[in-house]
Each structure stands twice: as C-alpha cells, then as structure tokens.
Amino acid sequence: MSTVTVRNARTVRVSGLTVRHRRRTALDAVDLDFAPGVHGLLGPNGAGKTSLIRVLATVAAPSGGRVELLGSEVGAVTDHRSRSAVRRRLGYLPQEFGYYPGFTVREFVSYVAWLKEMPAAQVPEAVERAVARVGLADRIDAKVKTLSGGMVRRVGIAQAIVNDPDLLLLDEPTAGLDPEQRVEFRALLRELGETSTVIVSTHLVEDVAAACTEVTLVEAGRIAYRGTTAELTAIGSNGADDSLGDNSIERGYTAALRAHRTAVAGR
Amino acid sequence: MSEQMRRTMNLPDLPALYVRSRALPLTAAALTGIVLVAAWAADWLQDQPHFDHTARVPVLVLAPLLASAAIGASLHSHSDELDRTAVRPWWPRRLLHLLALTVLATGALALSVPGHPEEFGAPGMVRNVLGATGVTAASVALIGARLSWLPMTVYSGAVYLAAPRTPGGAAAVWAWPMQPGPQGAAWAVAVAAYVAGGALLVVRGARPEPV
Numbered sequence: 001m002s003t004v005t006v007r008n009a010r011t012v013r014v015s016g017l018t019v020r021h022r023r024r025t026a027l028d029a030v031d032l033d034f035a036p037g038v039h040g041l042l043g044p045n046g047a048g049k050t051s052l053i054r055v056l057a058t059v060a061a062p063s064g065g066r067v068e069l070l071g072s073e074v075g076a077v078t079d080h081r082s083r084s085a086v087r088r089r090l091g092y093l094p095q096e097f098g099y100y101p102g103f104t105v106r107e108f109v110s111y112v113a114w115l116k117e118m119p120a121a122q123v124p125e126a127v128e129r130a131v132a133r134v135g136l137a138d139r140i141d142a143k144v145k146t147l148s149g150g151m152v153r154r155v156g157i158a159q160a161i162v163n164d165p166d167l168l169l170l171d172e173p174t175a176g177l178d179p180e181q182r183v184e185f186r187a188l189l190r191e192l193g194e195t196s197t198v199i200v201s202t203h204l205v206e207d208v209a210a211a212c213t214e215v216t217l218v219e220a221g222r223i224a225y226r227g228t229t230a231e232l233t234a235i236g237s238n239g240a241d242d243s244l245g246d247n248s249i250e251r252g253y254t255a256a257l258r259a260h261r262t263a264v265a266g267r
Numbered sequence: 268m269s270e271q272m273r274r275t276m277n278l279p280d281l282p283a284l285y286v287r288s289r290a291l292p293l294t295a296a297a298l299t300g301i302v303l304v305a306a307w308a309a310d311w312l313q314d315q316p317h318f319d320h321t322a323r324v325p326v327l328v329l330a331p332l333l334a335s336a337a338i339g340a341s342l343h344s345h346s347d348e349l350d351r352t353a354v355r356p357w358w359p360r361r362l363l364h365l366l367a368l369t370v371l372a373t374g375a376l377a378l379s380v381p382g383h384p385e386e387f388g389a390p391g392m393v394r395n396v397l398g399a400t401g402v403t404a405a406s407v408a409l410i411g412a413r414l415s416w417l418p419m420t421v422y423s424g425a426v427y428l429a430a431p432r433t434p435g436g437a438a439a440v441w442a443w444p445m446q447p448g449p450q451g452a453a454w455a456v457a458v459a460a461y462v463a464g465g466a467l468l469v470v471r472g473a474r475p476e477p478v
Binding site: 057058092099100102111112114115116117 | 352
C-alpha cells in the first residue's frame with residue numbers, strides 16, 4: 001500500500017490502561033498502540049471492547065494508565081485542553097446513541113458537527129457528504145425516528161465521519177445492517193482507513209476479515225492476541241481443528257482465544 | 268454579535284439546534300400556559316365570596332411546581348453519549364440554559380399575582396419559583412431529568428397539607444413554600460436550594476439515562 005510511511009506514525013498509544021466499573025475490572029493494565037489503517041477489535045461479550053472504545057473516545061475516564069491520542073495526553077482529568085483539541089479530530093459511534101426525536105437526519109448530523117466545533121460555513125456541505133457516504137442522501141430530510149434500525153445505524157456512522165476524523169471509533173457499527181449494506185460499509189471502512197486510524201469493535205469475525213488490516217483480540221480485560229488479519233487467518237489454516245469454526249479466520253479467532261486462556265490458566 | 272466576537276469573548280452559545288434538541292420552544296410554550304392559568308386562577312380565587320388575596324396560596328405553590336417541572340424536563344439530553352464528545356465544556360451552556368428559563372419563569376409568574384406583595388404576592392412567587400427550580404435542578408443531576416419533577420411534587424404536597432396556619436418560626440424553614448412573603452428564613456432556604464441545585468446541575472450535568 002502507498003500509505004506505508006503514514007502507518008509508521010502511532011496515532012493511539014495506551015499504556016497500563018485500567019478501567020473499573022465498581023469492583024469489576026473491565027480492562028486490566030492494557031498496553032496498546034494503533035497506527036492509521038483499519039483495526040478490528042474482537043472478543044467475546046463483556047471482554048472490555050466497549051470500555052476501551054469509550055476511553056479512546058474520551059467519554060469515559062480511565063481508572064489508571066496513560067492515554068495518548070493523536071500526539072496528546074488525554075487520560076487525566078486535568079487534560080481539558082488537549083482533550084478539546086483531540087475531540088475536534090475524533091469520530092465516535094457508540095453502541096447505542098440517542099437523538100432528539102424531532103430531528104431530521106440533516107439536523108442530527110449538523111448537531112454533532114456543532115458539538116465538534118466545525119466552522120459553521122463548512123457544516124452544510126460536510127453533512128451532505130457524510131450522509132451521502134452512508135447511502136442515505138435520499139432520506140436526508142426524513143426524521144430519524146421514521147427510519148429503520150439499519151438506517152439509524154448508518155445515520156450513526158454519518159455523524160461519526162462528518163468531521164473527517166483522524167481517529168474513528170466504531171462500536172458494533174454493523175449491528176442491524178443487511179448483508180448488502182455491510183459489504184458497502186466495509187468498502188467505506190477501507191476508504192477511511194487509507195488516511196485515518198479506524199478502530200472497529202465487533203463480534204462479527206467476517207467483518208474483520210473483509211475490512212480490517214490488523215486485529216486485536218480482547219478477552220477478560222486483557223489483550224489475547226495482536227496481529228494482521230492474514231496472520232490470524234494463518235493460525236486457522238494450519239491444521240487447526242475444524243470444530244473451532246467454519247472458515248480460517250473463525251478458526252484462527254477461536255484458536256488464538258483458547259491459546260490465551262490456556263496461557264492465563266497456566267500462570 | 269458576530270461569531271468571531273462571541274468566540275473571542277468565550278461566551279457560551281445556544282444555537283438553534285441546541286435549542287431544539289432540548290425542546291426549548293415546547294418548554295417556553297408550557298411556561299406561557301402555566302403563567303396564563305396561574306394569573307387567571309389567582310384572579311378568580313380572590314373574587315370568590317369571603318375570599319381575599321390570601322386565597323392565592325394554591326397558585327403560589329402549584330404554579331412554581333409546574334414551572335420547575337417544565338424546566339427540569341428541558342434539561343434532558345437525548346444524546347448524552349455523543350454530547351460527551353463535545354469540544355467545548357458543557358457547564359456554560361447548562362448555566363445559560365438554567366438562568367434563561369429561571370428568569371423567564373420568575374418574571375412572568377411574578378406578574379401573574381399583582382397586588383399585596385406581603386401576603387402571597389409577587390415576592391412569594393419569585394421565592395417559590397427559585398426554590399422549586401433549585402430542588403428540581405438537583406433532582407436532574409441526581410436522578411435524571413425524566414423523574415426530576417417527583418421530589419418537589421412530593422415535598423410540595425406534604426408541606427401544603429402539613430404547614431401550620433401561622434407563618435414564621437421553624438415552619439418558615441421546612442414549610443418555606445407556604446410562607447406569605449417576607450419571612451427571611453423561607454427566602455434563605457429557597458435561595459440556598461436554587462444556588463446549590465443549580466451548581467450541582469451546572470457542574471455535573473443531567474444524570475445519564477438509558478436511550
């Protein structure tokens with residue numbers, strides 16, 4: 001790929017990141033870094049994917065550790081200024097997001113553009129472009145509440161990319177999309193990943209296989225595996241047991257997860 | 268004021284989309300309705316045979332309660348998770364939001380009970396709007412906007428039934444909404460509730476509620 005030089009720059013660096021919800025530890029001293037490209041974040045339910053995405057989106061404060069996004073420290077409560085600067089360049093699709101019921105698609109995406117302090121003169125065009133990129137140009141003046149679940153999900157993707165973010169965080173972006181929409185969405189992801197750092201949390205292994213260049217496997221608050229999609233697929237192709245999954249990447253996923261569990265249990 | 272000027276002065280902005288996202292036009296309409304009904308009810312009560320201006324007590328308790336409920340509801344955010352990614356801090360916007368609605372509600376409701384300021388007139392109305400809004404603002408921060416009307420409703424109901432007929436004394440503190448007007452203790456409690464509740468809301472924001 002032509003973006004090799006860009007890829008060397010780490011846009012996300014996390015060290016010793018710990019997140020606790022009451023007594024439960026969601027993330028346990030995690031060290032991670034990401035460069036531009038599309039990264040898949042895989043793992044069982046409750047592994048800590050959403051906790052990680054929320055810290056990276058600056059909506060949740062970590063209990064401990066350092067978080068550096070786009071060259072600025074943002075983890076501490078006192079990092080107001082750097083957090084504001086980073087948020088202008090950040091896109092975030094939460095697992096569940098609300099919207100004012102009276103808003104049209106155009107108004108909702110404009111509202112988010114306003115949150116990100118985009119220059120007012122650029123907003124109308126940026127909104128139309130973002131909505132067109134998710135294939136909803138013909139519904140831009142429809143009320144969001146009248147749209148189907150899959151369409152609302154695409155509106156969510158549109159608001160996340162309205163400011164052409166350098167760091168894009170998507171939590172379960174393909175939930176509710178039909179197969180055709182998912183194929184289109186993966187193409188959009190690959191396009192965005194050419195210039196931005198895109199981190200996609202999902203439990204659909206095939207999304208990762210199709211759209212992501214690198215994979216991070218999270219399990220019980222720890223990193224179970226990191227590698228390229230090709231490497232994970234290779235684990236699944238080299239004589240792995242067929243019961244682990246129906247295709248190489250699924251088998252790779254299960255094999256890597258079990259290897260990690262065995263290693264943890266053996267400690 | 269130009270956008271540039273506003274930015275350099277670092278004033279909070281409440282643009283049209285924010286105003287709509289918090290249903291502020293609906294809130295303003297609700298407040299207007301409350302004021303009109305309060306003015307009519309206060310006038311009607313005084314005109315009843317054997318009644319005088321002291322008959323305005325229910326208006327002084329109920330109208331501020333309804334106004335504070337409308338203000339509390341307007342503080343609900345439908346998109347809390349996305350709002351957290353805002354570049355600017357939220358507290359100036361919350362402060363402006365709360366102050367603007369408080370001024371509107373206190374001003375208009377004070378005009379709805381003309382005459383006899385010492386007994387259930389405009390000063391008592393202002394005090395009760397401030398106190399009720401303060402309690403409701405604290406409720407928004409602690410239990411969320413959807414049920415923020417509940418604590419003040421329960422409190423008002425209890426006080427309305429339990430307050431002694433004679434004003435002042437200890438009752439001026441715990442039954443501040445039922446005091447006729449100039450009782451200092453009642454003012455102190457109401458203003459303290461407004462300042463504390465408002466500060467809690469401005470600093471913490473509405474408690475997040477499920478989508």
